Amino acid sequence: MSTPGAHGLDAHLVVDRGTFRLDLRLQVAPGETVALLGPNGAGKTTALRALAGLEDLSEGHIALDGVVLDGVVPDSAVPDGALPDRPRGGARWVPPEHRRIGVVFQDYLLFPHLNAVENIAFGPRRRGLGRAEARALAAEWLDRVGLGDFGKRRPGQLSGGQAQRVALARALATDPALLLLDEPLAALDARTRLDTRVELHRHLAGLAGPAVLVTHDPVDALMLADRLVVVEDGRAVQEGDGESVTARPRTDYIARLVGLNLYRGTASGRTVRLASGEVLATAEALEGDSFAAFPPSAVALFRTEPDGSPRNTWRAVVAGVHRHGDHLRVQLDGPIRATADVTPAAAAQLGLEPGQEVWAAVKAAEIRAYPA
Numbered sequence: 001m002s003t004p005g006a007h008g009l010d011a012h013l014v015v016d017r018g019t020f021r022l023d024l025r026l027q028v029a030p031g032e033t034v035a036l037l038g039p040n041g042a043g044k045t046t047a048l049r050a051l052a053g054l055e056d057l058s059e060g061h062i063a064l065d066g067v068v069l070d071g072v073v074p075d076s077a078v079p080d081g082a083l084p085d086r087p088r089g090g091a092r093w094v095p096p097e098h099r100r101i102g103v104v105f106q107d108y109l110l111f112p113h114l115n116a117v118e119n120i121a122f123g124p125r126r127r128g129l130g131r132a133e134a135r136a137l138a139a140e141w142l143d144r145v146g147l148g149d150f151g152k153r154r155p156g157q158l159s160g161g162q163a164q165r166v167a168l169a170r171a172l173a174t175d176p177a178l179l180l181l182d183e184p185l186a187a188l189d190a191r192t193r194l195d196t197r198v199e200l201h202r203h204l205a206g207l208a209g210p211a212v213l214v215t216h217d218p219v220d221a222l223m224l225a226d227r228l229v230v231v232e233d234g235r236a237v238q239e240g241d242g243e244s245v246t247a248r249p250r251t252d253y254i255a256r257l258v259g260l261n262l263y264r265g266t267a268s269g270r271t272v273r274l275a276s277g278e279v280l281a282t283a284e285a286l287e288g289d290s291f292a293a294f295p296p297s298a299v300a301l302f303r304t305e306p307d308g309s310p311r312n313t314w315r316a317v318v319a320g321v322h323r324h325g326d327h328l329r330v331q332l333d334g335p336i337r338a339t340a341d342v343t344p345a346a347a348a349q350l351g352l353e354p355g356q357e358v359w360a361a362v363k364a365a366e367i368r369a370y371p372a
Protein backbone atom coordinates (compact mmCIF):
# COMPACT_ATOMS: atom_id res chain seq x y z
CA MET A 1 0.00 0.00 0.00
CA SER A 2 1.25 3.46 -0.78
CA THR A 3 0.68 6.51 1.33
CA PRO A 4 -2.96 7.35 0.84
CA GLY A 5 -3.51 10.69 -0.77
CA ALA A 6 -0.12 11.12 -2.36
CA HIS A 7 -0.54 8.20 -4.75
CA GLY A 8 -3.63 6.49 -5.96
CA LEU A 9 -7.14 7.52 -5.06
CA ASP A 10 -8.09 9.29 -1.87
CA ALA A 11 -11.76 10.21 -1.68
CA HIS A 12 -14.47 11.08 0.77
CA LEU A 13 -17.67 10.99 -1.22
CA VAL A 14 -20.69 12.71 0.26
CA VAL A 15 -23.62 12.98 -2.13
CA ASP A 16 -27.17 13.99 -1.20
CA ARG A 17 -29.98 12.75 -3.40
CA GLY A 18 -33.25 13.66 -1.78
CA THR A 19 -33.62 11.36 1.19
CA PHE A 20 -30.62 9.28 0.20
CA ARG A 21 -27.15 10.21 1.41
CA LEU A 22 -23.95 8.58 0.28
CA ASP A 23 -21.10 9.00 2.76
CA LEU A 24 -18.17 6.86 1.74
CA ARG A 25 -14.44 7.09 2.34
CA LEU A 26 -12.39 5.36 -0.28
CA GLN A 27 -8.64 4.94 -0.57
CA VAL A 28 -7.25 2.83 -3.35
CA ALA A 29 -3.52 2.32 -3.86
CA PRO A 30 -1.86 2.28 -7.28
CA GLY A 31 -2.28 -1.14 -8.82
CA GLU A 32 -5.03 -2.05 -6.37
CA THR A 33 -8.57 -3.02 -7.42
CA VAL A 34 -11.36 -2.35 -4.96
CA ALA A 35 -14.86 -3.75 -5.46
CA LEU A 36 -17.85 -1.87 -4.14
CA LEU A 37 -20.32 -4.61 -3.37
CA GLY A 38 -23.85 -4.01 -2.15
CA PRO A 39 -27.57 -4.42 -2.67
CA ASN A 40 -29.73 -2.40 -5.07
CA GLY A 41 -29.91 1.25 -4.20
CA ALA A 42 -26.93 1.13 -1.82
CA GLY A 43 -25.20 3.98 -3.62
CA LYS A 44 -22.50 2.13 -5.56
CA THR A 45 -23.24 3.74 -8.91
CA THR A 46 -23.59 7.12 -7.24
CA ALA A 47 -20.09 6.67 -5.83
CA LEU A 48 -18.63 5.85 -9.25
CA ARG A 49 -20.45 8.73 -10.90
CA ALA A 50 -19.14 11.11 -8.24
CA LEU A 51 -15.59 9.90 -8.88
CA ALA A 52 -16.09 10.43 -12.61
CA GLY A 53 -17.38 13.96 -12.01
CA LEU A 54 -20.91 13.16 -13.16
CA GLU A 55 -22.40 13.70 -9.72
CA ASP A 56 -21.77 16.69 -7.44
CA LEU A 57 -20.28 16.19 -4.01
CA SER A 58 -22.21 17.85 -1.18
CA GLU A 59 -19.13 17.48 0.99
CA GLY A 60 -15.84 15.65 0.95
CA HIS A 61 -13.11 15.49 -1.64
CA ILE A 62 -11.57 13.47 -4.44
CA ALA A 63 -7.81 13.44 -4.97
CA LEU A 64 -6.00 11.35 -7.54
CA ASP A 65 -2.24 10.98 -7.27
CA GLY A 66 -2.22 14.03 -5.04
CA VAL A 67 -4.19 16.16 -7.50
CA VAL A 68 -7.46 17.47 -6.15
CA LEU A 69 -10.35 16.83 -8.53
CA ASP A 70 -13.14 17.92 -6.26
CA GLY A 71 -13.48 19.47 -2.83
CA VAL A 72 -11.96 22.06 -0.60
CA VAL A 73 -8.34 21.25 0.05
CA PRO A 74 -5.51 23.46 1.24
CA ASP A 75 -3.52 25.08 -1.58
CA SER A 76 -0.43 23.25 -0.40
CA ALA A 77 -2.12 19.99 -1.38
CA VAL A 78 -2.40 21.05 -5.01
CA PRO A 79 0.82 20.59 -6.98
CA ASP A 80 1.97 23.25 -9.42
CA GLY A 81 0.35 22.95 -12.79
CA ALA A 82 -2.52 20.93 -11.37
CA LEU A 83 -4.80 23.82 -10.64
CA PRO A 84 -8.43 23.10 -11.31
CA ASP A 85 -10.14 24.04 -14.48
CA ARG A 86 -12.90 25.73 -12.63
CA PRO A 87 -13.06 26.87 -9.01
CA ARG A 88 -16.54 26.46 -7.53
CA GLY A 89 -17.56 28.35 -4.43
CA GLY A 90 -14.08 28.17 -2.96
CA ALA A 91 -13.82 24.51 -3.85
CA ARG A 92 -11.80 23.00 -6.65
CA TRP A 93 -13.52 21.00 -9.33
CA VAL A 94 -12.11 19.36 -12.43
CA PRO A 95 -14.78 18.52 -15.03
CA PRO A 96 -15.18 14.90 -16.13
CA GLU A 97 -13.45 15.32 -19.49
CA HIS A 98 -10.31 16.63 -17.78
CA ARG A 99 -10.09 13.85 -15.21
CA ARG A 100 -7.70 11.12 -16.23
CA ILE A 101 -10.32 8.51 -15.52
CA GLY A 102 -11.28 5.58 -17.73
CA VAL A 103 -14.88 4.44 -17.33
CA VAL A 104 -16.73 1.33 -18.37
CA PHE A 105 -20.31 2.20 -17.51
CA GLN A 106 -23.43 0.25 -18.45
CA ASP A 107 -25.30 3.23 -19.81
CA TYR A 108 -22.76 4.45 -22.30
CA LEU A 109 -20.71 1.54 -23.31
CA LEU A 110 -19.82 2.49 -26.90
CA PHE A 111 -20.66 5.07 -29.54
CA PRO A 112 -23.10 3.21 -31.81
CA HIS A 113 -22.16 5.07 -35.00
CA LEU A 114 -18.40 4.42 -34.69
CA ASN A 115 -16.73 1.10 -35.38
CA ALA A 116 -14.61 -0.66 -32.75
CA VAL A 117 -11.31 0.96 -33.76
CA GLU A 118 -12.89 4.42 -33.95
CA ASN A 119 -14.49 3.93 -30.56
CA ILE A 120 -11.14 3.11 -28.99
CA ALA A 121 -9.27 5.81 -30.91
CA PHE A 122 -11.71 8.49 -29.75
CA GLY A 123 -10.10 9.05 -26.34
CA PRO A 124 -6.48 9.16 -27.53
CA ARG A 125 -7.55 11.57 -30.32
CA ARG A 126 -9.12 13.89 -27.76
CA ARG A 127 -5.95 13.73 -25.76
CA GLY A 128 -4.11 15.12 -28.77
CA LEU A 129 -2.81 12.08 -30.61
CA GLY A 130 -2.76 12.27 -34.44
CA ARG A 131 -5.34 10.30 -36.41
CA ALA A 132 -2.98 7.58 -37.64
CA GLU A 133 -1.30 7.24 -34.25
CA ALA A 134 -4.62 7.00 -32.44
CA ARG A 135 -5.85 4.33 -34.84
CA ALA A 136 -2.64 2.34 -34.46
CA LEU A 137 -2.96 2.50 -30.69
CA ALA A 138 -6.62 1.48 -30.94
CA ALA A 139 -5.74 -1.50 -33.16
CA GLU A 140 -3.10 -2.53 -30.64
CA TRP A 141 -5.61 -2.42 -27.79
CA LEU A 142 -8.17 -4.33 -29.81
CA ASP A 143 -5.54 -7.02 -30.27
CA ARG A 144 -4.83 -7.06 -26.57
CA VAL A 145 -8.47 -7.77 -25.75
CA GLY A 146 -8.47 -10.54 -28.36
CA LEU A 147 -10.56 -8.74 -30.99
CA GLY A 148 -7.91 -7.89 -33.58
CA ASP A 149 -10.21 -8.92 -36.43
CA PHE A 150 -13.23 -6.93 -35.28
CA GLY A 151 -11.95 -3.40 -35.82
CA LYS A 152 -14.43 -2.50 -38.54
CA ARG A 153 -17.50 -3.74 -36.73
CA ARG A 154 -19.91 -1.33 -35.14
CA PRO A 155 -21.25 -2.02 -31.65
CA GLY A 156 -24.50 -3.39 -33.13
CA GLN A 157 -22.47 -6.08 -34.90
CA LEU A 158 -20.70 -7.23 -31.76
CA SER A 159 -21.89 -9.67 -29.11
CA GLY A 160 -22.37 -8.43 -25.57
CA GLY A 161 -19.04 -9.86 -24.47
CA GLN A 162 -17.21 -8.39 -27.43
CA ALA A 163 -18.75 -4.96 -26.86
CA GLN A 164 -17.70 -5.18 -23.22
CA ARG A 165 -14.12 -5.90 -24.25
CA VAL A 166 -14.10 -3.02 -26.71
CA ALA A 167 -15.40 -0.76 -23.92
CA LEU A 168 -12.58 -1.94 -21.68
CA ALA A 169 -10.03 -1.34 -24.44
CA ARG A 170 -11.51 2.11 -24.99
CA ALA A 171 -11.10 2.95 -21.30
CA LEU A 172 -7.56 1.57 -21.09
CA ALA A 173 -6.35 3.18 -24.32
CA THR A 174 -6.53 6.61 -22.66
CA ASP A 175 -3.91 5.47 -20.14
CA PRO A 176 -6.19 6.44 -17.25
CA ALA A 177 -4.86 7.30 -13.80
CA LEU A 178 -8.00 5.65 -12.40
CA LEU A 179 -10.23 2.98 -13.92
CA LEU A 180 -13.93 2.79 -13.00
CA LEU A 181 -16.06 -0.21 -13.91
CA ASP A 182 -19.79 -0.38 -13.27
CA GLU A 183 -21.12 -3.95 -13.35
CA PRO A 184 -18.68 -4.81 -16.16
CA LEU A 185 -19.93 -8.38 -16.53
CA ALA A 186 -23.60 -8.06 -15.64
CA ALA A 187 -24.96 -8.06 -19.19
CA LEU A 188 -23.12 -11.21 -20.24
CA ASP A 189 -24.38 -14.78 -20.37
CA ALA A 190 -22.79 -17.29 -18.02
CA ARG A 191 -20.23 -18.69 -20.45
CA THR A 192 -19.09 -15.33 -21.83
CA ARG A 193 -19.01 -14.00 -18.33
CA LEU A 194 -16.53 -16.64 -17.28
CA ASP A 195 -14.12 -15.88 -20.13
CA THR A 196 -14.49 -12.13 -19.89
CA ARG A 197 -13.93 -12.27 -16.13
CA VAL A 198 -10.63 -14.07 -16.59
CA GLU A 199 -9.55 -11.57 -19.20
CA LEU A 200 -10.65 -8.58 -17.16
CA HIS A 201 -8.70 -9.94 -14.23
CA ARG A 202 -5.59 -10.08 -16.37
CA HIS A 203 -5.99 -6.45 -17.40
CA LEU A 204 -6.70 -5.30 -13.86
CA ALA A 205 -3.64 -7.14 -12.60
CA GLY A 206 -1.52 -5.34 -15.20
CA LEU A 207 -2.89 -1.92 -14.33
CA ALA A 208 -0.48 0.57 -12.75
CA GLY A 209 -3.18 2.83 -11.31
CA PRO A 210 -6.07 2.18 -8.94
CA ALA A 211 -9.34 0.65 -10.12
CA VAL A 212 -12.80 0.72 -8.60
CA LEU A 213 -15.36 -1.83 -9.62
CA VAL A 214 -19.06 -1.89 -8.79
CA THR A 215 -20.87 -5.21 -8.63
CA HIS A 216 -23.76 -7.13 -7.10
CA ASP A 217 -22.00 -10.37 -7.76
CA PRO A 218 -19.80 -11.75 -4.99
CA VAL A 219 -17.96 -14.00 -7.42
CA ASP A 220 -16.98 -11.06 -9.61
CA ALA A 221 -15.94 -9.11 -6.53
CA LEU A 222 -13.87 -11.97 -5.12
CA MET A 223 -12.18 -12.83 -8.38
CA LEU A 224 -11.47 -9.36 -9.64
CA ALA A 225 -10.74 -7.27 -6.58
CA ASP A 226 -7.91 -7.16 -4.07
CA ARG A 227 -10.22 -5.65 -1.50
CA LEU A 228 -13.98 -5.48 -0.99
CA VAL A 229 -15.90 -2.54 0.38
CA VAL A 230 -19.45 -3.57 1.18
CA VAL A 231 -21.83 -0.64 0.80
CA GLU A 232 -25.29 -0.63 2.33
CA ASP A 233 -27.58 2.36 2.55
CA GLY A 234 -24.88 4.79 1.44
CA ARG A 235 -22.21 3.65 3.88
CA ALA A 236 -19.38 1.17 4.06
CA VAL A 237 -20.49 -1.56 6.44
CA GLN A 238 -17.56 -3.90 6.01
CA GLU A 239 -14.21 -3.81 4.31
CA GLY A 240 -11.39 -6.25 3.79
CA ASP A 241 -10.00 -8.92 1.51
CA GLY A 242 -12.36 -11.56 0.16
CA GLU A 243 -11.38 -14.13 2.69
CA SER A 244 -12.02 -12.01 5.76
CA VAL A 245 -15.30 -10.61 4.46
CA THR A 246 -16.72 -13.96 3.45
CA ALA A 247 -15.48 -15.77 6.55
CA ARG A 248 -16.77 -13.15 8.97
CA PRO A 249 -19.77 -11.33 7.53
CA ARG A 250 -21.03 -8.44 9.63
CA THR A 251 -24.42 -7.86 8.02
CA ASP A 252 -27.32 -10.04 6.88
CA TYR A 253 -26.73 -8.93 3.30
CA ILE A 254 -23.18 -10.25 3.23
CA ALA A 255 -24.15 -13.39 5.12
CA ARG A 256 -26.83 -14.16 2.52
CA LEU A 257 -24.44 -13.34 -0.28
CA VAL A 258 -21.85 -15.78 0.94
CA GLY A 259 -24.47 -18.28 2.05
CA LEU A 260 -24.02 -18.24 5.82
CA ASN A 261 -26.49 -18.19 8.67
CA LEU A 262 -25.59 -15.16 10.78
CA TYR A 263 -26.67 -14.14 14.28
CA ARG A 264 -25.73 -11.43 16.69
CA GLY A 265 -25.67 -11.93 20.42
CA THR A 266 -23.67 -11.77 23.60
CA ALA A 267 -20.77 -14.15 23.98
CA SER A 268 -19.65 -15.71 27.20
CA GLY A 269 -16.90 -18.29 26.81
CA ARG A 270 -17.85 -20.77 24.12
CA THR A 271 -21.47 -19.70 23.94
CA VAL A 272 -23.37 -16.87 22.28
CA ARG A 273 -26.76 -15.88 23.67
CA LEU A 274 -29.03 -14.56 20.93
CA ALA A 275 -31.62 -11.81 21.34
CA SER A 276 -34.32 -14.50 21.22
CA GLY A 277 -32.81 -16.06 24.34
CA GLU A 278 -31.47 -19.10 22.54
CA VAL A 279 -27.88 -20.04 23.26
CA LEU A 280 -25.47 -21.36 20.63
CA ALA A 281 -22.35 -23.30 21.59
CA THR A 282 -19.50 -22.10 19.39
CA ALA A 283 -16.02 -23.10 18.32
CA GLU A 284 -14.27 -20.00 19.71
CA ALA A 285 -14.35 -18.53 23.19
CA LEU A 286 -15.30 -14.85 23.31
CA GLU A 287 -16.81 -12.24 25.59
CA GLY A 288 -19.35 -9.53 24.79
CA ASP A 289 -21.18 -8.37 21.67
CA SER A 290 -20.48 -10.99 18.99
CA PHE A 291 -21.52 -12.61 15.76
CA ALA A 292 -22.05 -16.33 15.32
CA ALA A 293 -22.12 -17.83 11.82
CA PHE A 294 -22.47 -21.25 10.23
CA PRO A 295 -23.06 -22.57 6.70
CA PRO A 296 -26.34 -24.25 5.68
CA SER A 297 -24.36 -27.45 5.11
CA ALA A 298 -23.57 -27.59 8.83
CA VAL A 299 -27.25 -28.00 9.74
CA ALA A 300 -28.50 -31.55 10.15
CA LEU A 301 -32.26 -32.20 10.29
CA PHE A 302 -34.06 -34.93 12.23
CA ARG A 303 -37.64 -36.00 12.74
CA THR A 304 -37.12 -36.56 16.44
CA GLU A 305 -34.80 -35.00 18.95
CA PRO A 306 -31.25 -36.20 18.33
CA ASP A 307 -29.50 -37.30 21.49
CA GLY A 308 -26.12 -37.87 22.93
CA SER A 309 -23.91 -35.44 21.04
CA PRO A 310 -22.52 -32.16 22.32
CA ARG A 311 -24.18 -29.99 19.75
CA ASN A 312 -26.75 -27.30 19.36
CA THR A 313 -30.24 -28.64 18.81
CA TRP A 314 -33.52 -26.81 18.46
CA ARG A 315 -37.04 -27.35 17.20
CA ALA A 316 -37.85 -25.72 13.91
CA VAL A 317 -40.68 -25.51 11.41
CA VAL A 318 -40.00 -25.97 7.72
CA ALA A 319 -40.96 -22.71 6.01
CA GLY A 320 -39.88 -23.65 2.50
CA VAL A 321 -37.88 -26.12 0.44
CA HIS A 322 -36.30 -25.49 -2.93
CA ARG A 323 -33.62 -26.93 -5.14
CA HIS A 324 -30.18 -25.43 -4.81
CA GLY A 325 -27.61 -27.04 -7.09
CA ASP A 326 -27.48 -30.75 -6.34
CA HIS A 327 -29.12 -30.48 -2.90
CA LEU A 328 -32.22 -29.00 -1.32
CA ARG A 329 -32.22 -25.76 0.58
CA VAL A 330 -34.58 -25.71 3.54
CA GLN A 331 -35.75 -22.51 5.23
CA LEU A 332 -36.36 -23.05 8.93
CA ASP A 333 -38.56 -20.91 11.16
CA GLY A 334 -38.56 -21.07 14.91
CA PRO A 335 -36.47 -19.67 17.73
CA ILE A 336 -33.39 -19.78 15.46
CA ARG A 337 -34.25 -18.95 11.87
CA ALA A 338 -31.80 -20.70 9.60
CA THR A 339 -31.15 -22.19 6.22
CA ALA A 340 -30.18 -25.85 5.96
CA ASP A 341 -28.86 -27.79 2.99
CA VAL A 342 -29.83 -31.45 2.77
CA THR A 343 -29.40 -34.10 0.12
CA PRO A 344 -32.48 -35.12 -1.88
CA ALA A 345 -32.22 -38.57 -0.25
CA ALA A 346 -32.26 -37.09 3.24
CA ALA A 347 -35.15 -34.82 2.31
CA ALA A 348 -37.14 -37.78 1.02
CA GLN A 349 -36.43 -39.73 4.17
CA LEU A 350 -37.55 -36.82 6.32
CA GLY A 351 -40.54 -36.20 4.05
CA LEU A 352 -39.82 -32.49 4.24
CA GLU A 353 -42.68 -30.13 3.47
CA PRO A 354 -43.68 -26.66 4.56
CA GLY A 355 -45.26 -26.51 8.01
CA GLN A 356 -43.57 -29.68 9.19
CA GLU A 357 -41.81 -29.72 12.55
CA VAL A 358 -38.23 -30.95 12.61
CA TRP A 359 -35.22 -30.88 14.90
CA ALA A 360 -32.19 -28.99 13.70
CA ALA A 361 -28.68 -29.65 14.95
CA VAL A 362 -25.33 -27.95 14.40
CA LYS A 363 -22.03 -29.01 15.95
CA ALA A 364 -20.38 -26.35 18.05
CA ALA A 365 -17.18 -26.85 16.04
CA GLU A 366 -19.04 -25.65 12.93
CA ILE A 367 -20.16 -22.35 14.46
CA ARG A 368 -17.67 -19.53 14.13
CA ALA A 369 -17.88 -16.69 16.62
CA TYR A 370 -16.23 -13.30 16.22
CA PRO A 371 -16.52 -9.89 17.84
CA ALA A 372 -19.25 -7.54 16.60
Ligand SMILES: Nc1ncnc2c1ncn2[C@@H]1O[C@H](COP(=O)(O)OP(=O)(O)OP(=O)(O)O)[C@@H](O)[C@H]1O
Pocket residue numbers: 017018020038039040041042043044045046047216
Ligand atom coordinates in the same frame (compact mmCIF):
# COMPACT_ATOMS: atom_id res chain seq x y z
N1 LIG B 1 -31.69 10.66 -10.19
C1 LIG B 1 -31.92 10.36 -8.93
N2 LIG B 1 -32.58 11.23 -8.13
C2 LIG B 1 -32.80 10.95 -6.83
N3 LIG B 1 -32.40 9.81 -6.25
C3 LIG B 1 -31.74 8.93 -6.99
C4 LIG B 1 -31.47 9.15 -8.37
N4 LIG B 1 -30.81 8.08 -8.84
C5 LIG B 1 -30.66 7.23 -7.81
N5 LIG B 1 -31.23 7.74 -6.70
C6 LIG B 1 -31.25 7.10 -5.38
O1 LIG B 1 -29.92 7.04 -4.90
C7 LIG B 1 -29.73 5.84 -4.19
C8 LIG B 1 -28.48 5.14 -4.68
O2 LIG B 1 -28.63 4.71 -6.02
P1 LIG B 1 -27.46 4.00 -6.80
O3 LIG B 1 -27.89 3.84 -8.20
O4 LIG B 1 -26.19 4.70 -6.52
O5 LIG B 1 -27.40 2.60 -6.08
P2 LIG B 1 -26.63 1.29 -6.52
O6 LIG B 1 -25.99 0.78 -5.30
O7 LIG B 1 -25.76 1.56 -7.67
O8 LIG B 1 -27.83 0.37 -6.93
P3 LIG B 1 -27.94 -0.70 -8.12
O9 LIG B 1 -27.15 -1.86 -7.66
O10 LIG B 1 -29.41 -0.97 -8.13
O11 LIG B 1 -27.44 -0.06 -9.36
C9 LIG B 1 -30.99 5.02 -4.35
O12 LIG B 1 -31.72 5.11 -3.14
C10 LIG B 1 -31.73 5.69 -5.46
O13 LIG B 1 -33.11 5.59 -5.26
